[in-house]
Amino acid sequence: MTKMQPDSIIKIGNSVLQHGPANDRVYLMKLDESDVIKVMDRVEEVAKEKGYSKVFVKVPDSAAPYFEKKGFISEAVVPLMVGGETPGCFMSRYHDPDRAVIKEQKLLDEVRQVANSKAAEVGSEPDTSAVEKLGPEHIRQLAGLYEKVFESYPFPITDPEFILESMNSDVIFYGIFSGGKLAAAASAEMDNSWKCVEMTDFATLPELRGQGAAGKLLARMEEDMVQKGILTAFTIARAGSHGMNAVFARAGYCLAGTLPNNTQIGGRLESMNVWYKTISTR
Template sequence: MQPDEITHLGKSLVQHGPSNNRVYLMKLDQDDLPEIVHEMYELARQKGYTKLFAKVPANATSHFAALGFVDEARVPFMHKGESAGYFMSKYLDQRRAIPTNIKRMSAVLDQADQKSEITEKQTDKNEVVRLRLGNVDELAELYATVFETYPFPLHDPSFLSKSMLADTAFFGIFSDNKLVAAASMEMDMDWQCAEMTDFATLPEYRGQGAAGKLLATMDQAAEALPIDTAYTIARAESFGMNIVFSRAGYAFGGTLHNNTQIAGKLESMNIWHKHIRSKGAPV
């Protein structure tokens, strides 16, 4: 299945399409308020999508709440280190609002909480390195091997190149000159936050602490930049990734129900966040 289209509504960046069956407001331009709320709804209605999803700063939430959006998750200090970022949703089919595996999702959060203070065992002795344009082919191959489908076209070297040249730093682990694990730090210098995402490890190299090493390196990289908050959107049914973020000092921020299509099915996603620097209480 083709990844959803990334385009603009006014000056704001959105993703929409049948893969995730939603309209996702990725980056709001304040000049588009309040019209963009209705434009998202109209686009979803025309295309038959079942969910509207928006990442917005605290000062914009009232416009979305007025049309029936609810905040499913929030990240303190996400917007310029001063106010919270909200992940708001509106379901056009109420069946989508109900998670399909609540028992497992609850077990994942319980395990993440219980293991938050346990030091992760790392048997992988290879170092984490910053990936460059010369690595995009092998990076694309890694993502194509690990993910049958993914919300963004990580299997496409041209997409990875554009991302690197824009606002995304990729990091990887090599074993015998082969890329075996990778992740990315997607930086928003306007909001002064970074999303830690796109974690992938080849099956035969799992269980050696690669994800934890990648995250630790990206956290250190964020500390050297004008970034106040790091966050992630992790699969709510994945014990491994939720535990990785909990152990790294990230706090749970909420769950996005049936939000993202991965490996052929819609999955609920957990928000985790970490303050790199603190400037006071979030709004």
């Protein structure tokens, strides 16, 4: 994996910003609406100060008009994302107009067509019996798996300390073992205030690919999240990946939108698709 300087985290009141040169962006990961004015100012300050080409925000629908007035455009909307009641919006403002242009639109259209065909397939529920919840004792194996699978990644998931810190917050990792070694993993990153979860960090070693590992991990994570009172699941998947988009489409997720040139992964900036699913109701 290419070693990159990990993004910095800034807390503003109860809101959280992430920024760094690898993704060349500021990402407002969590907005507390009481912070909206100072957060908007700080987001733009950081972008100008560092020369980032994109500002990307995840905000409740009620805050979207404030950002629209500042020139942000909505790229994906997840209905019922906030507490199972109102939408969550993924919005962007581009300091470099070229970054808003998707250069591989033909590939992305093809991936979406294949995913739509998978959505029409009605199959049996994946067998989740091989999926295990991972703990601190698995951290080094997790870091090693991510090191092997990803050339680069937007978060420092090859750093055992980062994984431990994540486990100690609201992130639960899951894995599938093969021959005694960790061969596939994913994580569920919960937002208990919004009662939603991001299904993320999917990785499978080559020897286990094509055997439905990601679908099994996703199904097990959904089961556990429902038990924890989570209502909506979403993911931000590489828009050019046939495999991951098909996994979510087959599992009943809907496409919320596409984020152009959004995330540094696999050695370059990639466009991402946001998929969502209501996994439980109040």
